[in-house]
Structure formats: structure tokens, C-alpha cells
Amino acid sequence: MSNINNLxxxxxxxxxxxxxxxxxxxxxxxxxxxxxxxxxxxxxxxVTVLVGPNGGGKSSVLHAAWGMPLRSSTSRFWFxxxxxxxxxxxxxxxxxxxxHYIKELKQQVQCRKMCGKKxxxxxxxxxxxxxxxxxxxxAQNDRNKKFMSxxxxxxxxxxxxxxxxxxxxxxxxxxxxxxxxxxxTLETKQDSFVRYSRQLKTAIDGDLKSLQYYGRERIxxxxxxxxxxxxxxxxxxxxxxxxxxxxxxxxxxRNFSPSVIFETDRRTYSECFAGSGELAVVNCxxxxxxxxxxxxxxxxxxxxxxxxGAQTMLLEHILTxxxxxxxxxxxxxxxxxxxxxxxxxxLIVLDSSSDGIVARAHPSKASAFHTLGHIxxxxxxxxxxxxxxxxxxxxALNHLPRELAKNVTVVGVEVGASxxxxxxxxxxxxxxxKIVMVLDGDQSDIQKVIDIDPGSLSPISTQExxxxxxxxxxxxxxxxxxxxxxxxxxxxxxxxxxxxxxxxLLLQLIVPDHSLLLDKSATNxxxxxAVKKALNKxxxxxxxxxxxxxxxxxxGLEKEGSEVHAAVVSLASKxxxxxxxxxx
Numbered sequence: 001m002s003n004i005n006n007l008x009x010x011x012x013x014x015x016x017x018x019x020x021x022x023x024x025x026x027x028x029x030x031x032x033x034x035x036x037x038x039x040x041x042x043x044x045x046x047v048t049v050l051v052g053p054n055g056g057g058k059s060s061v062l063h064a065a066w067g068m069p070l071r072s073s074t075s076r077f078w079f080x081x082x083x084x085x086x087x088x089x090x091x092x093x094x095x096x097x098x099x100h101y102i103k104e105l106k107q108q109v110q111c112r113k114m115c116g117k118k119x120x121x122x123x124x125x126x127x128x129x130x131x132x133x134x135x136x137x138x139a140q141n142d143r144n145k146k147f148m149s150x151x152x153x154x155x156x157x158x159x160x161x162x163x164x165x166x167x168x169x170x171x172x173x174x175x176x177x178x179x180x181x182x183x184x185t186l187e188t189k190q191d192s193f194v195r196y197s198r199q200l201k202t203a204i205d206g207d208l209k210s211l212q213y214y215g216r217e218r219i220x221x222x223x224x225x226x227x228x229x230x231x232x233x234x235x236x237x238x239x240x241x242x243x244x245x246x247x248x249x250x251x252x253x254r255n256f257s258p259s260v261i262f263e264t265d266r267r268t269y270s271e272c273f274a275g276s277g278e279l280a281v282v283n284c285x286x287x288x289x290x291x292x293x294x295x296x297x298x299x300x301x302x303x304x305x306x307x308x309g310a311q312t313m314l315l316e317h318i319l320t321x322x323x324x325x326x327x328x329x330x331x332x333x334x335x336x337x338x339x340x341x342x343x344x345x346x347l348i349v350l351d352s353s354s355d356g357i358v359a360r361a362h363p364s365k366a367s368a369f370h371t372l373g374h375i376x377x378x379x380x381x382x383x384x385x386x387x388x389x390x391x392x393x394x395x396a397l398n399h400l401p402r403e404l405a406k407n408v409t410v411v412g413v414e415v416g417a418s419x420x421x422x423x424x425x426x427x428x429x430x431x432x433x434k435i436v437m438v439l440d441g442d443q444s445d446i447q448k449v450i451d452i453d454p455g456s457l458s459p460i461s462t463q464e465x466x467x468x469x470x471x472x473x474x475x476x477x478x479x480x481x482x483x484x485x486x487x488x489x490x491x492x493x494x495x496x497x498x499x500x501x502x503x504x505l506l507l508q509l510i511v512p513d514h515s516l517l518l519d520k521s522a523t524n525x526x527x528x529x530a531v532k533k534a535l536n537k538x539x540x541x542x543x544x545x546x547x548x549x550x551x552x553x554x555x556g557l558e559k560e561g562s563e564v565h566a567a568v569v570s571l572a573s574k575x576x577x578x579x580x581x582x583x584x
Contacts, residue, residue: 003316004312004315004316004319004341007316007319007320007322007323008319008342008343010323011045011046011047011319011322011323012045012343014323014326015045015046018101018103018106019103019326020046020101020294020326020328021101021102021103021294021326022100022101022102022103022158022159022160022294022296022328023043023046023100023101023328024043024065024068024098024099024100024158024296024328025042025043025098025099025100025101025108026040026041026042026043026098026099026108027040027041027043027061027064027065027096027098028040028041028096028097028098028132028133029041029064029096030095030096030097030129030132031092031093031094031095032060032064032094032095032096033057033060033078033094033357034055034057034060034356034357035057035060035356035357035358036353036355036356036357036358037355037356039356039357039358039359040359041061041348041359042348043328043330043348044345044346045342045343045345045346046322046326046327046328046329047318047319047322047329047331047342047346048328048329048330048331048346048348049331049333049338049339049342049346049347049348049368050062050330050331050332050333050348050350051333051334051339051347051348051349051350051363051368052349052350052351052357053352053416053418053419053423054416054418054419054422054423054473054475055418056350056351056352056357057350057357058300058332058333058350059300059332060357061330061332061348062164062298062300062330062332063076063077063078064096065162065296065298065330066162066164066298067113067123068098068100068111068113068157068158068162068296069157069158069159069160069161069162069296070156070157070158070159072162073122073123073124074113074115074123075115075120075122075123079120079122080120081120086115093114093115093116094114094115095112095113095114095115095126096112096113097110097111097112097113097128097129097132097134098110098111098158099111100158102147104147105143105144105147109147109155110128110134110135110155111125111154111155111156111157111158112125112126112127112128112129112132112134112154113125113126113157114126125149125154125157126154127153127154128154128155137152137153137154137155139152140152160294160295160296161292161295161296162295162296162297162298163287163288163290163291163295163296163297163298164298164300165283165284165287165297165298165299165300165302166300166301167280167284167299167300167301167302167303167304167305192252193252196251196252197251199211199213199218199251200247200249200251200259203218203219203222203247203249204222204245204247204261207222208222209222211249211251213251216250218249218250218251219247219248219249220248220249220250220256221246221247221248222245222246222247222248222249223245223246224243224244224245224246225243225244225245225246225282225286229285229286229289230243230244232285232317233281233282233285235313235317236281236285236310236313236314236317237277237278237281237310237313238309238310238313239264239278240264240265241262241263241264242263242264242265243262243263244260244261244262244263244282245260245261246258246259246260246282246286247259247260247261258279258282258283260278260279260282262278277305277306277307277310280304280305280306281306281310281314284302284314285317288317288318288321291321291325291327292325293325293326293327294325294326294327294328295325295327295328296327296328296330297318297321297327297328297329297330298329298330299318299329299330299331299332299333300332301332301333301334301335302314302331302333302335303333303334303335303337303338305481305482308337311335311337311338312337312341315337315338315341315342334423334424334426334427335427336427339365339368340365344363344364344365347363347364347365347368348360348363349363349368379407379408379409379434380407380408380409380434380435380436380579380582380583381408381409381410381411381433381434381435381436382408382409382410382411382435382436382437382438382575383411383412383413383420383424383435383436383437383438384410384411384412384413384437384438384439385412385413385416385417385420385438385439385440386412386502386544387412387544387545387547387548388412388501388502388503388506388544388547388548388551389412389438389439389440389497389501389502390410390411390412390548391502391548391551391552391555392497392502392505392551392555392568392571393410393438393571393575394410394552395552395555395556395568396568396569396571396572396575397410397572397575398572399568399569399572400572400575400576400579401576404576404579404580404583405579408579417439417440417443417473418473418474418475420437420439421439421443421446421469421473421474422473422474422475422476423475424437425437425486425489425490426482426485426486428489428493429485429486429489434582434583435493435582436493436494436495436575436578436579436582437493437494437495438495438496438497438571438575439494439495439496439497440496440497440499440500440501440502440524441496441497441498441499441500441501442500442501442523442524443472443496444496445472446468446469446472446474447496449465449468449469449487450487450490450491450494452465452487454483454484454487454488457480457483457484459480462480462483465483466483492578492581492582493578493582494578495571495574495575495578497567497571498567498570498571499567500522500523500524500527501524501527501528502551503524503527503528503530503531503547504517504522504527505551505564505567506531506547506550506551506554507527507530507531507534508563508564509551509554509555509558509564510531510534510535510538510550510554511530511534514530514534516530531547535547535550555568
């Protein structure tokens with residue numbers, strides 16, 4: 001911690017002295033993807049952390065930032081297709097503008113890019129638009145003209161190299177073969193893997209930089225990782241590798257992907273037997289080593305597959321590079337560790353609104369932790385996906401023994417089931433948090449995955465279940481290890497109510513004879529709509545706060561023996577089982 005604080009102090013001093021040339025200070029989205037019109041992001045520190053739920057715009061910001069530098073285009077990540085066509089109408093064209101610092105001029109300038117029709121939506125520079133609150137261009141002079149277009153009608157785009165690292169999308173050569181879903185049997189895959197491994201072994205033993213096999217070049221890169229790079233890898237992973245070889249090859253499939261051969265005092269092994277976090281760190285360290293002064297580093301969930309200690313060491317390494325090379329870093333993350341260790345001026349918290357994605361006006365670590373679902377690990381906390389479910393859980397706790405329930409906190413996190421099942425579980429599992437997660441019953445389809453014994457999973461069934469979860473809006477990184485952790489955590493910590501959603505019970509309390517209550521196929525949304533309609537008819541507000549107040553009052557009047565009372569008792573029984581399991 002002290003080293004990280006020293007690095008932050010040094011970075012802050014250099015930043016306040018305007019030593020970070022080419023720095024992007026402000027991003028504006030007049031119209032961009034799912035953002036509300038006119039959203040403005042202020043980047044107030046050399047390392048910016050984007051926090052928000054799944055689908056909350058974090059990766060979209062990275063994609064925009066990638067396209068800002070000269071000769072870069074956001075179309076690398078987003079372009080028009082027949083399935084997802086872009087709107088090229090002049091009023092609805094997607095566009096953004098940003099300000100960057102020019103050290104030689106000692107001022108910030110504004111640049112704009114817009115998606116045009118060329119090449120399926122290629123993003124091109126445009127003149128500034130005063131109606132979008134951009135400044136007018138100043139007169140050209142000997143001092144500023146080299147930073148402007150030839151006609152002086154716009155500023156040149158910032159000249160820096162962007163590096164994008166998406167930890168979620170990276171996989172080893174072994175994983176690409178064994179976790180791909182195809183008709184090949186496991187035995188056939190193993191036989192093929194063994195056969196091609198012989199060629200890889202030849203390349204390793206001979207330090208081959210080229211290998212032709214079946215008429216194709218199979219080696220793109222084959223080298224020993226340098227001593228300085230290995231030292232960083234060892235520090236992050238808390239390992240003691242003597243050496244490591246990095247080979248990018250296409251021996252197992254047509255695409256090139258990496259293999260890493262680690263050597264310790266006791267043995268030598270490849271990424272097949274290493275954790276997915278080890279390869280992720282190797283890939284990241286090698287990529288970071290290529291950064292030049294004033295480059296732009298974009299990281300998409302760098303904490304993937306890393307425990308909190310490794311996340312801390314990775315952040316320390318990134319901050320060292322920021323200090324030495326004055327680079328700018330923008331990070332999309334679900335990591336409470338990153339939020340906790342970085343200053344509050346690093347934070348951008350993204351929220352959803354009726355108009356689209358917005359940025360919280362005054363972000364704080366508390367708001368970021370709330371969004372991430374970060375919980376005090378010293379207490380047992382029950383997290384629910386909304387306030388209505390929070391009320392139901394609090395009522396159910398009244399049916400538990402006092403000694404069991406007295407030190408339990410209930411929190412309605414209101415970020416959605418997908419976010420909770422995908423990213424919050426990962427954060428809770430890493431932190432070994434004392435958590436019980438309560439979700440609506442409309443998530444019951446995933447129970448069939450939770451019921452699986454992880455030890456029985458083959459590579460093919462692993463991928464089948466990961467794909468099934470993805471189809472149900474649950475994102476697993478994509479390895480057997482990650483799925484094992486997810487299943488085991490859910491077995492111990494996850495509760496789903498018997499009803500589709502708590503609105504079903506609320507409707508039963510306020511309109512007991514409602515026809516929807518007899519419809520076995522009624523959806524979550526239908527119950528929500530029916531509750532709002534019933535409350536509105538009675539002259540009540542329909543916001544979540546009012547619904548929670550009405551639900552709490554109505555539950556207090558419910559008689560023993562009623563269906564709603566039985567539902568509360570059933571939930572209490574499930575909660576008691578999980579609380580006892582966690583408390584031991």
C-alpha cells in the first residue's frame with residue numbers, strides 16, 4: 001500500500017504540473033450508442049476507473065477512446081451491419097468530441113469525430129460544432145498552425161498510440177481447443193492435441209522462429225521472457241519462476257494463440273496446467289512493456305481471473321509505468337480492489353436512466369462500491385436485486401431465531417440480476433465475503449447449472465453450460481476454473497424465491513382476485529405492470545420507494561396460514577439454511 005500511495009503522490013504532482021502531454025481531459029457524447037444525449041465525462045487523473053453494471057457503457061467508452069487518436073477509428077469495434085445498422089441521418093449520426101492537452105501550446109484543444117457512411121461507418125474527423133458546446137477555432141498563427149488542419153478549420157486529432165487489452169477475450173492455445181464447442185469427441189481432441197504438441201515441443205527445444213507444418217507457417221513468436229519481465233510476473237503472481245518461454249503458434253487450430261512454458265525449481269509445465277490468471281498476467285506484462293511515453297492504455301476488466309492480491313500488484317505495476325512514461329490509462333472494471341486503492345478523482349460511475357446511460361455527477365467510492373456490490377466482509381450481508389425483494393427478506397428474517405438473524409444486514413443493490421450473477425459473484429468469491437444473494441424466481445432456469453457437480457464436467461459440457469448461462473444473461477469468463485468457482489459459490493450463497501418476482505406477492509396483497517395471479521405463464525414484467533396499474537388506480541405513486549412502503553405495510557397485516565405468509569416462511573427456511581452454512 002505504501003508504495004502505491006507513493007506512486008500516486010508522484011503521479012499527482014506531475015499531473016498538476018501539466019507534464020502529461022496529449023492527455024484527454026474531457027469526453028462528450030452528443031449521440032453515442034446507448035448514452036443519454038449530451039453526456040460528459042471528466043477525466044481528472046491519469047488513471048480513470050469506469051464502474052457500472054453490465055451493458056452500462058464501460059466498454060463503449062473504451063471503444064470511443066480508442067478511436068480518438070490520429071489514424072485510429074472506433075469502427076474497429078463498432079460498424080454498421082444489416083443486423084445492427086447505424087443511423088446515418090445527419091441529426092442522428094453517432095459522434096463524440098473530446099479535449100486534449102498540447103504541452104507545447106500549454107492549452108487544451110477540442111476535436112470531434114463522426115460516424116460516416118464510408119466503409120460501413122468509418123469514424124472521421126469533423127469541424128467543431130458550436131451547437132454541441134464546442135469552441136470556435138482560433139485564428140491560425142505560426143505557433144498553433146502545425147496542430148491544425150491545413151485550412152485551419154479544425155484541430156488535428158491527438159497524436160498518441162492506443163493499446164487495448166481485453167482480458168475477458170484472451171485465452172490460451174489450450175483453452176481455445178478444449179473449450180470450443182464442436183462435434184469432435186473429447187478423445188479425438190486429446191489425440192490431436194498430443195500429436196500437435198510434439199511439433200510444439202520441437203519448436204521449444206530448438207528455439208525455432210519458424211516452423212512449416214502441413215504447408216503452413218505455424219510459429220509467429222517464440223522467445224524467452226526477459227528477466228525484468230519475469231520479475232514483474234513473479235511479483236504480481238507471487239511466484240518464483242526461474243524462466244518462462246512465450247510461443248504464439250497455430251499448431252492446435254488455424255488461429256494463432258499463445259502458449260507459455262513455465263520453469264520452476266521443481267518442474268516445467270505449460271499453460272495447460274497453469275491457472276488462467278497466470279497467462280492473463282503474462283499477456284498483460286508483455287503488452288505493457290511495449291508502451292511508449294504518452295501512449296493511451298485501455299484496459300477492459302484487467303482483474304479477470306486474478307485474486308485481490310494479484311490485482312493490487314498489477315495496479316502497482318501499471319502505476320509505475322504511468323509515473324515513468326506519463327501514459328494515460330482508462331480502465332473498465334468490476335474490481336473493488338482498484339476502486340479502493342485509487343483516489344476518488346479516478347472514478348467515473350455510470351448509471352442507467354430513462355434517457356440512456358449517464359455519469360454520476362459527484363462520484364464517490366461509496367457509490368462505486370454500491371454499484372459493484374462490495375460488502376463489508378466482517379458482517380453477514382444479504383443482497384437483493386431490488387428494494388421490494390429487500391422488504392420481503394427483512395420480513396422473512398422475523399421468522400428466524402433471533403441469535404441467527406440479529407447480526408444480518410439486508411441491502412437492495414438495484415443493479416439487476418445479470419450484473420449480480422456475472423460480476424458481483426466474482427467479486428464476492430474473490431473477497432470470500434459473508435454474503436447471501438437473493439434473486440427473483442424468474443432466474444430459476446439457471447438452477448440446473450448450479451445443481452451440477454463441477455467435478456463431473458468435461459471440456460465440452462463446460463462450454464455448453466457457459467453458453468447456456470450466457471444465453472440467460474450470465475457472463476462467465478470462459479474457463480473450467482471460473483465455472484467451478486461460480487457453481488460452488490452459488491451452492492453455498494444463492495437463494496431464489498419461489499415466486500416469479502416479489503411484485504407477484506404484492507399484487508396478491510393489494511388485489512387478491514387479480515386474474516394475473518391465476519396465469520402460470522405470467523412474466524416478471526406483467527406482474528410489475530399490474531402492480532403499477534393497481535397503485536395508480538388507488539391514487540398512489542408507482543415509484544420503487546412507494547412500492548416498497550406499501551409492500552412493507554401489507555406484509556405486516558398478513559395473517560398466518562395465507563399464501564403470502566407461506567411464501568415468507570419458505571424464504572425464511574432457505575435463508576436459515578444458507579446463513580448456517582456460511583456461519584459454520
